[in-house]
Amino acid sequence: MAERWPKWVYGVGEEPDARFSMANERTLLAALRTALAFMAAGVALHIATESTGERIWSYIAMGVVLVGLLAAGAAFPRWAKSERALRTNQPLPPASPALLLAVGLVVAGIVVLVGVALVA
Template sequence: MSEDGRRPRWVYGTGAEPDYRFSLANERTLLAWLRTALALLAAGVALDQIDLAFDDRLETALAAALVVLGIVCSAASWWRWARAERAIRQQEPLPASTLGLLLAVGAVAIGLVVLAGL
């Protein structure tokens, strides 16, 4: 068990110290999801600032949806990292994640609305 003060304790305070390569791979996955979250946030801001041929309320709603997806992606990616790290430390199967499905459905829905408005 970890007594070195690493947080969160519910992740690091359990199981055995894994091969660092697994932890680093898990961290790289977290960073990839965070890049996706930043891209969604940037797309939401851009959509709000660029004047398209849509109704202003629709543009605002689409921008807000992208920002919300970015926020959800950020939070869910950290939660996914923590659950995976804990599973690695306990030598258990990696937990399932619905983050990819959520983002895919959100992106398709926003894309279809944009396509319909073109």
């Protein structure tokens, strides 16, 4: 059987119940889908507001894409820490990426609302 990667995750502890590992993987995929949605929304916002000629919309769009990039960057380490905790029978790590997404979404929403109010 081929070695599993990353070794620092799979090289410790015992194999957990497959249902828990699969649930952890689904959580990773959901976080990646959310990150992709943020990035797509940023691109759509940029395209939709490009004709206004106002640079503020480009900055807002870049901010939304940045939240997506941060969410994607946080997804794999979160998965790895959770998988390692499952394998070593330790408590799961805190859901700090969820806080990042929530704050990012609130800030992006407020910025868009303020931007729309200023343009209108």
